[in-house]
Ligand SMILES: [Zn+2]
């Protein structure tokens with residue numbers, strides 16, 4: 001709701017979806033001056049009944065999944081605040097902000113190195129993936145080792 | 149202003165962490181239970197814990213019953229007595245419940261010590277106060293029992 005009151009640039013909540021408390025669709029536009037400038041993305045937030053003690057399930061959906069070293073082609077995002085570093089003080093807004101800045105800081109558009117293997121074998125729920133985060137390096141339980 | 153950092157409502161049974169962040173006690177308790185091995189402040193990730201939060205008592209705040217109150221009670225405030233007090237300085241936050249259970253537990257013990265030894269040599273300063281009162285109480289009861297026994301003997 002605070003996202004509607006204090007919108008982030010390029011981030012819009014689907015009007016009719018905002019009433020639904022368990023599923024939100026967020027529309028994002030790539031920030032100016034970044035590799036994603038002008039691109040449109042959709043982020044899906046699924047909230048469990050344990051929210052905010054349990055992190056929401058956040059994935060990119062729709063026709064355009066950003067090509068990014070931390071975003072798999074099925075929309076799963078390797079971002080520690082979505083699992084281990086989740087805090088109940090984080091809001092949809094702060095999660096969106098982290099994802100926007102993750103995209104904005106990208107220097108080269110490419111998929112994670114283990115993308116095809118991960119996409120074939122992973123659970124539908126990205127929270128079921130055992131993501132490993134070691135400081136500035138993000139390591140999935142698969143093969144990928146990515147500079148964070 | 150005084151909103152819980154977890155539920156975003158006005159903080160209920162408010163506690164504040166050492167890092168200065170405000171929460172409802174039920175909200176914070178649930179978060180601490182969620183990650184028992186990694187207790188961090190939800191806002192700033194400072195170390196946090198049940199014994200490291202301070203309750204905030206507003207004026208005239210009564211204990212209203214709330215369904216979420218099935219969590220353990222909010223930790224009590226830590227009171228430190230001002231210096232230069234006389235008597236027994238212990239038990240800054242000893243409310244009814246604590247004294248009560250201790251008193252019952254110490255009852256037979258107090259009885260023995262009053263009979264055989266002087267309690268002052270055996271117990272710490274803080275517990276001595278309680279035992280001492282027990283002793284006086286028990287001696288009085290004994291006195292009354294003895295008097296009524298003698299009276300009964302005289303009458304019979
Ligand atoms: Zn709260």
Ligand SMILES: [Zn+2]
Pocket residue numbers: 165167168169189190191192193194
């Ligand atoms: Zn804090």
